[in-house]
Amino acid sequence: MTPINEIPSLSIVVPCYNEEEVLPETIQRISATIELLIEKNKLNSSSCVFFVDDGSRDHTWEIIESHAQSNSFVKGYKLSRNRGHQNALLAGLHNAKGDILISIDADLQDDTSAIEAMVDEYAKGHEVVYGVRSKRETDTFFKRYTAEAYYKLLAKLGVELVFNHADYRLLSRKALEELKRYSEVNLFLRGIVPQLGFSSTSVEYERHERFAGESKYPLKKMLAFAVEGVTSFSHAPLRFITGLGFLVSLFAFFMIFWVLAVKLFSDNAVPGWASIVIPVFFIGGVQLLSLGVVGEYIAKIYMETKSRPLYTIEKEV
Template identity: 50%
Template structure:
């Protein structure tokens, strides 16, 4: 017999006034179809739309939806970022099963049926993974591949081509919410929870409405946050680099002595080339300090224990 359960769907929204009027009805129609099917065991569902400090009509549209549809709206006091907005929705979710999906519906909603079946089979985490990156530009595709390789090389347990399209059981969500980090990298934390997990491949769709708000700056910030939240390899790299250049400098001392003793007449006093290694070593030092500073900055944020988000308003269910 199928398990009976309630479903919450968390959808972060940032300036999505063109998108959510299409997204919400499409999702609701699909989930209503799932309720009618006995194979899923879903009793009811609710969409949790999180307005991440939008500057357009997103919040007013969300409020309109809550008056006639199974939708709950959450308005954050400012733009906290995609991951924090998703976490805000997850803290509000109280259903047996929680699904997270982006507002643009580039994630194929038909895959939700497979995720629900996986839950019936005893899976706690059903992770949507893109089958290919055929629609991405060459630059985006190559940088994504390089990033995942770098993360794995640093020992981070991350699922390649898995973003934020996933299903979580109640117990896995409770474990996630027990994490108290300010800089919570969901794409790395969730796969590392350790409960029964299933990878579900799907074809990512083209965006039909609106424009992406995920700029290059935001992607780089997420990448840096992922690396520094899960790995100390960059700090070890700094230590090994310092040791390597110290050894090179030690060898250089002998080279200077040899040149001074045996080739003094052929050497121009005050080598201009000395400036080059000085500049190079200075650059390495600044780069190393930058890496160390990134970790110190994270310690600074964690120690202050400031809220990861502030909810300004909510709507009634």
């Protein structure tokens, strides 16, 4: 690893969706962090923060515009419609300037003081620095348990992930340019970034409660994002249903022998529908489940073949 000699410029990318309640505080804290690092000669004066409005329905964009006029650190992009967190984040990363880029959510649950530690690790020569949650005490038991179980499940499926890391990370310009080569529509950045292969390290921080507003990831979106992560990086579900199909076929084969044995060699054969209906329902359920999993992969192929733009920037400030 070669130490970085020149003072780098930093761009912080913050995707926003209906964040009017927390945004003024977010702008104040991130601006203060940038100013402090410039005073310490860890960043140069062209450093800034890019807020990406992901089609918000509240006054998020008006707040970004207002602060951009009075705060030299603040810049912003407004997407033409809501495209989802990952696309909004990618829009910011693709268009922001700077030698290094840090992505962080607007809700202030990720500790902004970890930004300095990330910059220090970059100065040591690391191209990627992951923000890793040391504690999740502010999460509910259900969210903490399911999140950690999900990371472990993906690891078992062969997906390379950093445990307890979301989208709080530093990327060097070199790493970002490599990331731009990934043109897939089905985005799961926390699975893509480890595949870049550059020198990386982690910085731990304590996760806080959301400063204001409501979570933009209800259970429905969390489940959809979880499915996205599995199907974008692992074909294990397809192999699983192949194995399941083999087991069901084996079970049906033994059922045939059992029915014939009872019919031919005993007087216990009772006319009824149970021995017919139960296997039919069981096999039918497995078939529908298998078709659903296969359909999920086919849908991803369909989305990729259309090659539609991931986002459209309507305004820039």
